[in-house]
Structures are given as structure tokens and as C-alpha cells.
Amino acid sequence: MVCTADSEDVQRCAELRNEEWEVIQSIYPDYISSSANGGVIKLEIPVELPQPTEVIITAEGDPQPRLQVQKEANIPAIFLNALPPLLLEIILPPLYPLHLPPVILSVHATHSWLTPKTVDLQQRLIKLWQKGEGALYGWIEWFRSAEFLDAVGLAGDAGSGKCIRLTHASPQLLLPLLIAHDADMQQSRFCEMSYSCEICLTSIKGARCLRLSCAHVFCRSCLGDFWALSIKEGDVGKVGCPDPSCVKRAQEASEEEVRRVVTEEEVQRWQWLRHKRLLEKDPTMIYCPVCQNPVPRPPDAEESSPWERLRTCGGCEYSFCAYCRRTWHGSVNECAMSSTESFVMAYIQLAEGSPARALLECRYGRANIRRLVAKYEEDQANKKWMDKATMACPGCRIKVEKAYGCNHMTCAKCGQHFCFRCGDKLHASNPYQHFSTPGISCYSKLFDYQSTNEGRQPIEGFDVL
Secondary structure, X not given: OOOOOOHHHHHHHHHHHHHHHHHHHHHOHHHEEEOHHHOEEEEEEEEEEEEEEEEEEEEOOOOOOOXXXXXXXXXXXXXXXXXXXXXXXXXXXXXXXXXXXXXXXXXXXXXXXXXXXXXXXXXXXXXXXXOOOOOHHHHHHHHHOOOHHHHOOOEEEOOXXXXXXXXXXXXXXXXXXXXXXXHHHHHHHHHHOEEEOOOXXXXXXXXXXXXXOOOOEEEHHHHHHHHHHHHHHOOHHHOEOOOHHHHHOOOEOXXXXXXXXXXXXXXXXXXXXXXXXXXXXXXXXXXXXXXOOEEOXXXXXXXXXXXXXXXXXXXXXXXXXXXXXXXXXXXXXXXXXXXXXXXXXXXXXXOOOXXXXXXXXXXXXXXXXXXXXXXXXXXXXXXXXXXXXEEEOOOOOOEEEOOOOOOEEEOOOOOOEEEOOOOOEOOOOOHHHOOOOOOOOOOXXXXXXXXXXXXXXXXXXXXXX
């Protein structure tokens, strides 16, 4: 295009170009890769999709998109919020914008996701320019808002909504690059914005916050203190989203989320607590007396069979009895009483001051024997209290103490419903039928109570009134 103009037009064009460039610098400072002083302007324009849009990539030479092939192969659809930026390199001629448009040197898409359409883009950019008006702002917005995708025929319909169909020589290499760029853009937007922490109610930059998988946002300081305290106390179930709705659903945090907040030592304890909780859900799980590794019950062991007591540790290969924790003594022999317990019982049965007691005290030491006796008596007292004040769960045999409330109990370890009075199992669907059936010992005894008349002292003359 050849155009002649006088010096006044050239000066006026220079003033308009300077004004336009100042506006572009103030609105899009991050888009400018090089200044206009050298004559060549380089712009790096991100492509922001208005909503998450499905992206379908086909290989060059395919006659039609592979949408149907993707569905038949059960390949999940890829939805993106942004595409890699476009690199626009232009020159503003002396007679721009009154008489000539900008000179487009190149249009390049990062990762070359738009290679076949660059020539078409340059022609459409020239058509967008109107004589006498600046073109840079319109061009930038045309790219940034992704409107150019419709113009060059890349936007289409995928059946369930809009989609973007791209053509590339190697789709399997381009797709991970697009996904990685989209994740980086979302994280960048998150870091730049401010969010209100739902714990401290303070507005904090996203760079100092963490967005959980449930989309709730908390500042790292509050979340770190809360999770660190929960891990320290061993309450691993609380290491999750503190939002009330997520607490009701028992929404726990992933390992990646935990690592971004707490220390490595706390992460290791959190992992150990989760593993321990998983093992404790199995009421048949016991620990090896040698290496303390968890040992499950053999899957082929018959219930109530003597062989049910046999356990073999997978770590140290030690075979032991699940009842007495000693070396496996066979299915016929009963568990032997502890040597310490039998020794203490023999000592207690001897008369005070007898020569036999004196001999034992001289042989083993009076202080050691008294210590063992005190421990035995304490264990017996604890056992009596346990038998009197607790009831064993019929599912996992864990002792349960009732502080208050009704006699319908639910074991916190195995979830078994049972009666605290008699220890019978209750049906989870209707646990109160046990207390409503006439003829059994627990009939009409859902609650244990004492009459309010017990211990009441009569007041003289009260009956007369």
C-alpha cells in the first residue's frame, strides 16, 4: 500500500501513536514484551476462554474430528479455561493510524497450537483496522477474549456444548502442554486475588491461602495451626476442610494439600495415623509381640476353631498365639498362665512371716516381690472395676464404659450396636426392639434410673397439709 502525506500528517500520526501506546501500557502492562522505541512491538497476549470449554485435538490430515473416537475409547473430555498466549510482532508505520494499518511481521501461538491459521489471522487483523483509528486495543481484546476462534472456524459444537477443535502434528504432545498452561493460569489468578479466610475472617491474598478440593479457601496460617494441632492430638479425621458442610461429610484433605501446609515431620505422623486408623477398623487385627507389626487373622481360619488363634507375622515371620502372645503352642494345648502371675499368686498364698516367704524374698529381693504384688493387686482391682463398670462389645470385645444416657450402645471401633445391660447384639435397623420385647431381662429398661423417693426424709406435718 503506497500513500503520500505531508509533514503535518506525519506529526499528527506520531502524536496519535504515542497516545495509543500510553493507553496500552497502562491497561496491558504485562502483555508488552518490547517497547515501541526500537520500531518493532512485541505483544504476548493470553487467550482467556469465557467459560470452561472442551478442547478436541486432531492430527493433521484427519478428515474429521475424533470426537466420536474419543467417546468410544472412553477418553475423558478435556475442559480448559485458558489457552497459551499468542505472540504478535508488529511495526507501526509513520502514517499509522491516519492512512496506513500496522505492519504484521508474525503471529505465533505458544506451543504452536494455532500454526495452520496464522495467515488467516493476519488478514483478519488488517480487516479489523479502520482508517484513522488505533488498532492495538481492538486487536488485543479480540485475542484475549477468544473471539478470534469463532472467526477462524476453531469454535464448534460438541453436542453437550461449545468446543474448540485444534489441529496439530502431534496431539499427544500438545495436550499435556495445554493442560499444564491452564493449571498455571488458574493458580496465577488465584494468587493475585484476595479471599476471606473462613477461620480468621481476614481478607488475604491468594498466594498466602490454600484452595481445597472442595473449593473452600483458608489462609495457610489458620489451616496449618488447625491441622498441626489435630495431627499432634492424633485426631486424623479433623485434618480436612473446616467448613461445617464438609465436616458433616467428613471431607478429609489429600496428601498434596497436607504437604503444602504442615511440616514433613507432621506429614509422616499424619500418614502413620491414617494407616493406624485403617488397621484399627479391623477388630481381628493384633500386633506382633516381637516387631509390633500388625498381623491380621488368616482369611482361611474357621471361626471358633483352635487354629483361629494362630498368627504369623509377615515382617519377622514369628508365629504366636493371638490370646497369650507367646510362641505358638499348637491347637491342642491351652494358653499357659503367665509365669509372673503364677509366681505372685504362690507368694500371696503363703502365710505372712513363713519361712517359704522369707526364702522367696531372700532369693528375689523383698522390694521386687512387693512391687510385683502391688502391680498384681492393682491389675486385679482394675479387672474387677472393668467387669463391674464396663461391657465388652460383642463385635470386637473392646470394653465400653457408659457415662450417661440410654443402654443402647454403638461401638466406636467396629460400629456394632449392642445392649449395655446384657451385652447382646442389637439390630442396626431397629436397635430399640430389644428394650420393647416383653419377656426378656432388658424389657422396658432402656434407661437405668433410681427412684427419686429413695433417701427422702419425711417432713413432720406435711401429710396433714
